Amino acid sequence: MVHCARCGATIAQDDERYELSGQTVCEDCYLDRVAVPKVCDPWAVYSAKKTGEGQGGLTERQKKILGLLEENGPVPLETILEKLGMDENAFRADFAVLRHLELAKATKVGEQVCYTLFRSSSS
Numbered sequence: 001m002v003h004c005a006r007c008g009a010t011i012a013q014d015d016e017r018y019e020l021s022g023q024t025v026c027e028d029c030y031l032d033r034v035a036v037p038k039v040c041d042p043w044a045v046y047s048a049k050k051t052g053e054g055q056g057g058l059t060e061r062q063k064k065i066l067g068l069l070e071e072n073g074p075v076p077l078e079t080i081l082e083k084l085g086m087d088e089n090a091f092r093a094d095f096a097v098l099r100h101l102e103l104a105k106a107t108k109v110g111e112q113v114c115y116t117l118f119r120s121s122s123s
């Protein structure tokens with residue numbers, strides 16, 4: 001039995017097993033890492049957590065991202081950038097905040113990494 005090196009989840013199947021910096025991780029942790037390669041702005045995450053009761057501390061742009069995900073999710077990166085007219089770095093910084101607040105997450109649709117609400121209303 002294999003366990004995820006990051007969250008400790010049991011990895012039952014080979015296709016849910018990913019290598020990350022020499023460690024074996026589950027799909028969720030892998031997608032997190034792919035979606036947020038590094039913590040772009042720890043201070044933004046901190047202040048969002050501190051001031052954000054629910055979505056109160058989000059910026060207008062972060063709210064737009066959530067709105068887009070709510071209407072269309074899961075959405076690939078290119079679609080988000082195109083619809084909101086933002087660049088990839090800006091999106092990743094915002095996404096890092098939304099992910100830490102457990103409002104949005106990455107998910108896999110086929111072979112493509114997409115972004116969706118953390119708690120999908122359809123499930």
Ligand SMILES: [Zn+2]
Pocket residue numbers: 004005006007008009025026027028029030
């Ligand atoms: Zn994990």
